[in-house]
Amino acid sequence: MGSESRDTDTRQRVVDAALGLLEREGRDAVTTRAVAVAAGLQPPAIYRLFGDKDGLLEAVAEHGFATFLAGKRVDPDPEDLIEDLRGSWDLAVGFGLENPALYMLMYGGTSHSGSAAFRAGLEILRGRVRRLAAGGWLRVGEDLAVDVIHATARGAVLTWLSAPAANRDPALLATLREAMVGAVTHERPAVRTGGxxxxxxxxxxxxxxxxxxxxxxxxxxxxxxxxxxxxxx
Structure with a gap:
């Protein structure tokens, strides 16, 4: 096995170890020393592979974006474009609720500009919005629609996770989703494009x-x- 392949395997082992600590004990538990112990390595190996703790956390966040991207279901020709939009929003929110610590790391104020998986996921969303526009359903410009869809999903998850468990009302999620749908789409196509x-x-x-x-x-x-x-x- 070449050194590059060994480094790739080691990087993944470290990311998995960091993710385990993150999910079990929270972000503060993800120290280079703790991750090195969990991965069966010496701390200098972490610095060699990731530079520092911030580099390691960025790698864990990228792993999260890649995992979410792999779970996206993309129908190239959905029968109902509005239901397809609802389904994609629910999928994004569901991922956040199922992976709270990872989601907070992914979206808790960090920049995503360097994430290839985040950009790929955004292109999938842009494709959905473009189909809505082509079908005459879109109420606003495509860029604004993408921002609204992304912001409401992110805001829904972060608001839900920040609330005490006893105060979490499932109606919040449905209400935000329908507010998003109403903000970016028409109740019926503004232009019939069958022709x-x-x-x-x-x-x-x-x-x-x-x-x-x-x-x-x-x-x-x-x-x-x-x-x-x-x-x-």
């Missing part, structure tokens, strides 16, 4: 004269583009 882009263009073209955001020149140009799309059959 493809041409049908969507006709619907938008019909509503164009009543808008006041565009200048007359911009409205004229957009009208020409929509006319060309509407004629494409």
């Amino acid at each position: 493809g882009p041409a049908a969507a263009a006709r619907a938008l073209r019909a509503g164009l004269p009543g808008q006041t955001i565009l200048s007359s020149a911009e409205q004229h140009l957009l009208g020409e583009w929509l006319d060309r799309l509407a004629d494409e059959e």
Whole structure:
């Protein structure tokens, strides 16, 4: 076995040991010395592989993102886009409730910009939002919808975990989920897109004269583009 492979196996052993301490005893228990003992290593090995305790915690958080990503169920063509959105939100919240200590480490104020698994999960969410937009369901812009969906799921979990167990009301989760759905989607498609882009263009073209955001020149140009799309059959 090469040194790179041995390092990979050792890294995973250390991450597993740190995760076990995190889940059993909390974040404060995850010290380099305690993790080294749990993994059957000397403390210098932790520093060689992860740099310091912060590097180790980042690796544990990345493991959490990767585990969550592996559990995502992605239907490329869901029958009901709104129920697909609800299901994905429930899955994200459920992961947090089932892995409280790990979730707090993943989302408790740390940056996710360096996490490949987090970015991959975000792209899956963007794909769901894009399908909603293409189907005429989206009430807000795609970027805002992604932020709202992600923020409400994260906020639901962190609020739930921060409350005393006796005060946790399951209605909180359902209420936040439905508030999210209502904020980012229409009750029915704003544009019927069964006819493809041409049908969507006709619907938008019909509503164009009543808008006041565009200048007359911009409205004229957009009208020409929509006319060309509407004629494409």
